[in-house]
Amino acid sequence: MTDFPGAPTDPTAPREGRPLRVLAAMSGGVDSAVAAARAAEAGHEVTGVHLALSANPQSFRTGARGCCTIEDSRDARRAADVIGVPFYVWDLAERFRQDVIDDFVAEYAAGRTPNPCLRCNEKIKFAALLDKAVGLGFDAVCTGHYAKIVETADGGRELHRAADWAKDQSYVLGVLDARQLAHAMFPLGDTETTKDEIRAEAERRGLAVARKPDSHDICFIADGDTQGFLAKHLGTAEGDIVDTEGTKVGTHSGAYGFTVGQRKGLRIGHPAADGKPRYVLDISPVDNTVTVGPAEALDVVALTAVKPRWCGQVPEGPAEYTAQLRAHGGEVPVTAELADGELRVRLARPARGIAPGQAVVLYDGTRVVGSATIATTERAAVSAV
Structure with missing residues (x-):
């Protein structure tokens, strides 16, 4: 892992009126490249970093599946060169294996359905990466996520849905706490631009990744065969x-x-x-x-979730929210209450296919209140599972 030369020993909190020292996580895709370019254009002191998350990376991607290949690292470096910012590669493969891949396998073995993107954001991008960045004197970590941070009157920060709800990724960022939000930057979330417009912007900036396919599915299962991947690990x-x-x-x-x-x-x-x-x-x-x-028989009317994480102040008493129960699902009106460390949620209308291990993310309007992992569900037609 390469450290940055000359970094101060004490972290510096972001302050208005001066450029921020920004560490831009560059995956090698178009979104993170444009996000880094926008941060640099805004006058911030940007340094690009590519996270090497695979112990044995492939040379090339398989179509649009997966990421973290040698090709992706080179694409990120070329983008940083065009933007004109320093670039480094950090090896977080062992941390990624422990916190994301091993957790993924263990959850499936226990009969649950995890979302590895949430775990990666929680444990890697806004924990391992952010902690190191702050320790090196950076003010913020910049990513290509589509979400918005809103400054409050008292100087706090709130996480909101992206301006374009069709691309919104706040669901997978609902695990971020107030400290992590204080050092997060999402340059793509504030503008209502389509993906085609992001690609056009990348072309105008001379970024070769402008037409690169998006990665999708689970990044560490490049061929998309989740069952085959699990069989190799679990027999x-x-x-x-x-x-x-x-x-x-x-x-x-x-x-x-x-x-x-x-x-x-x-x-x-x-x-x-x-x-x-x-x-x-x-x-x-x-x-x-x-x-x-x-x-x-899949209709769920209530659920209990554990390991809650709050994007700001911990809510008190029962309150009405909307909830998103899947990464690509819609919102459902709910009443939720924190009791004995568990989040208890009752849905205003039944929702189908809600699995233990998935996340429930609560919203107050566009503001993300927090996230928790679904432990049990209560169904309308069958008893709880």
Whole structure:
């Protein structure tokens, strides 16, 4: 890992009236490159850094899947050269393996469905990276996320949805606390620009990544085969697929290969008695059983979430919010209350396919209140799982 020469020993808090020392996390994609360019254009003292998160990176990406390849590192370096800022590569592969990949595997083994992007933001980009940046005297970490930070009258900072809700990524940033927000910068979240306009801006700036495909899915599973990835780590273990009456309707090679709400890939072989599709309702790692049933059995009316993280002040008493329950899901009106360290949420209308391990992110208007990990759900048609 390369340190920056001449960095002060004490962190300096951001102050108005002077350029900030900004560490721009550059993945090698167009969003982070434009974010770094905008920060530099605004007059800040920007240094680019690429996070090497793979112990054995590939030379080239597989289409639009994955990231963190040698090619991505080179693309980030070329973008930094065009912008005219210093550039470094930091090796965080071991930390990423421990905090993100191992956690991902363990959660699936326990029958839960994690979101590795939230864990990466919490543990890597705004913990390991931010802590090192602040220790080296940087004021802020800049990323290409689509979200907005709003300064409050008392000098605090709030996390809000991006100006363009279609690209908003505040859901995966809901794990950031007040200290982390104080040192975060999201230059793409304040403007209502489309992705095509971001690419056009990159071209105007001479950035070669202007037409580079976006990465998607899970970055450390480049081929998109999540089940195959888990099988390599967890092995195979044949188990039963049963209906809500406990009748065996099929078999599987590992309960970890399923997620609540899944319809495709069940390979049950024959339709239900009513002829309607069946969905995964429950995953039991204890007896390696997967339970399937009708879509209406997925309706969740309440949930309990653990490990809450607040983007500002901890809320007191029950209050009404909207909640986002999946990375690409819509909002649901809810009543939520923190009790005994757990977040208890009741939905104003049922939502389907909500799985333990996913995050519930609370909003007050466009402001992100906080995030917690779903532990249990209460369903309208079946008892809690």
